[in-house]
Amino acid sequence: MSAIQIQHVSRHFGNNIALEDVQLEVREGEFFSLLGPSGCGKSTLLNIIAGFLKPTSGFISIGGQDVTDLPPYHRNCGMVFQDYALFPHLNVFENVAYGLKIQKMPRQKLKERVVESLSLVHLEKYAKRMPHQLSGGQRQRVAIARALAVQPSVLLLDEPLSNLDAKLRKEMQFELRRIQKRVGITTILVTHDQEEALSLSDRIGVLGNGRLQQLGAPLDVYRKPANRFVAEFIGQVNLLEARAEERQDSTGAYRYEVPGFEVREGVPLSFEVSRNVLKKPYSSVLFMLRPERISIWLNHPPEGSENRRRVTLTDVSYIGNAIRLKAAFAKGELIIQVPDPHFPKLPKPGDEMYIAWEPEDLVPLEIKEDEHGCR
Numbered sequence: 001m002s003a004i005q006i007q008h009v010s011r012h013f014g015n016n017i018a019l020e021d022v023q024l025e026v027r028e029g030e031f032f033s034l035l036g037p038s039g040c041g042k043s044t045l046l047n048i049i050a051g052f053l054k055p056t057s058g059f060i061s062i063g064g065q066d067v068t069d070l071p072p073y074h075r076n077c078g079m080v081f082q083d084y085a086l087f088p089h090l091n092v093f094e095n096v097a098y099g100l101k102i103q104k105m106p107r108q109k110l111k112e113r114v115v116e117s118l119s120l121v122h123l124e125k126y127a128k129r130m131p132h133q134l135s136g137g138q139r140q141r142v143a144i145a146r147a148l149a150v151q152p153s154v155l156l157l158d159e160p161l162s163n164l165d166a167k168l169r170k171e172m173q174f175e176l177r178r179i180q181k182r183v184g185i186t187t188i189l190v191t192h193d194q195e196e197a198l199s200l201s202d203r204i205g206v207l208g209n210g211r212l213q214q215l216g217a218p219l220d221v222y223r224k225p226a227n228r229f230v231a232e233f234i235g236q237v238n239l240l241e242a243r244a245e246e247r248q249d250s251t252g253a254y255r256y257e258v259p260g261f262e263v264r265e266g267v268p269l270s271f272e273v274s275r276n277v278l279k280k281p282y283s284s285v286l287f288m289l290r291p292e293r294i295s296i297w298l299n300h301p302p303e304g305s306e307n308r309r310r311v312t313l314t315d316v317s318y319i320g321n322a323i324r325l326k327a328a329f330a331k332g333e334l335i336i337q338v339p340d341p342h343f344p345k346l347p348k349p350g351d352e353m354y355i356a357w358e359p360e361d362l363v364p365l366e367i368k369e370d371e372h373g374c375r
């Protein structure tokens with residue numbers, strides 16, 4: 001069942017189109033992320049769901065009820081912001097109790113609910129502390145406890161971890177996931193952090209230029225991006241603008257060449273694409289090749305691999321759990337990522353080696369029609 005329906009929602013600010021015809025459903029109990037670069041319309045959409053902004057056109061329904069014209073306090077959404085938005089003059093207990101007091105909840109029940117909410121975020125012992133006596137991570141836990149205390153039907157999170165340092169951010173990501181699963185609440189997270197969205201979400205909606213670019217599970221948006229925008233935004237990527245070669249492979253695979261890449265002067269990079277990747281040949285295709293899909297050999301090329309080439313390293317960066325390389329042909333460069341430890345000792349720019357990839361690792365992103373006019 002869908003908990004939230006966003007139907008043809010657009011939002012214009014004067015001439016600026018922040019959202020254009022966004023259509024999506026968030027399922028009951030789902031952890032859903034709205035992911036995209038800064039300015040793509042994520043917060044605008046979250047604020048429209050919360051009721052802080054009205055759409056220029058379109059509808060929002062929550063739990064089957066059209067809430068498009070309802071004010072925020074009638075939508076039963078809990079919200080957590082990037083800057084925590086705690087009341088500085090109230091202690092932790094009073095902050096969490098705030099919404100319950102407005103609801104005029106009886107004292108004993110209120111106390112039980114606050115204790116329950118604080119224990120959910122592991123802050124029972126901090127009830128008497130003031131916000132300024134807490135770390136960033138603890139403050140964000142209080143904000144989550146406060147949002148959940150009123151038992152909303154939907155939890156909306158607007159970049160809640162952006163103010164935390166990298167290590168704490170990772171810890172809080174686990175915490176968020178644990179809390180969400182424990183409570184089972186339908187949750188929408190707004191984030192510009194690909195890794196955060198991939199690791200936390202059941203499904204992701206990728207926004208770009210105010211439009212929904214792709215809707216899918218983390219594995220799908222990473223492995224099968226809908227277009228160039230999604231491929232480039234989620235992770236690192238090599239893009240190869242290829243055109244069909246005249247000759248067809250004896251194995252029945254299709255051959256493509258990349259005019260922008262040359263293995264020797266005047267000789268374009270060419271490769272085979274199996275029928276598992278493309279059902280038929282097209283006149284030109286933009287392929288994606290993820291850096292971690294390229295394998296590397298120091299001294300000799302792998303046996304039997306068609307897509308193997310000799311390259312010269314132009315850049316080597318060690319990032320702890322992996323090594324990122326740039327490898328150049330006579331013309332054109334690829335990014336490669338191999339897990340550490342891969343090399344006995346770190347290679348250096350200027351070193352020559354062999355690279356290879358499997359035909360299935362080439363993912364077609366944009367296809368141009370062939371001469372028969374078929375896609």
Ligand code: ADP
Pocket residue numbers: 013016017018036037038039040041042043044045
């Ligand atoms: P994101 O959350 O993805 O960073 P926003 O939803 O905040 O993006 O903004 C989307 C676009 O709408 C941006 O171009 C932004 O400048 C514009 N925008 C957002 N709020 C307003 C506003 N109140 N007035 C005018 N333009 C706005």
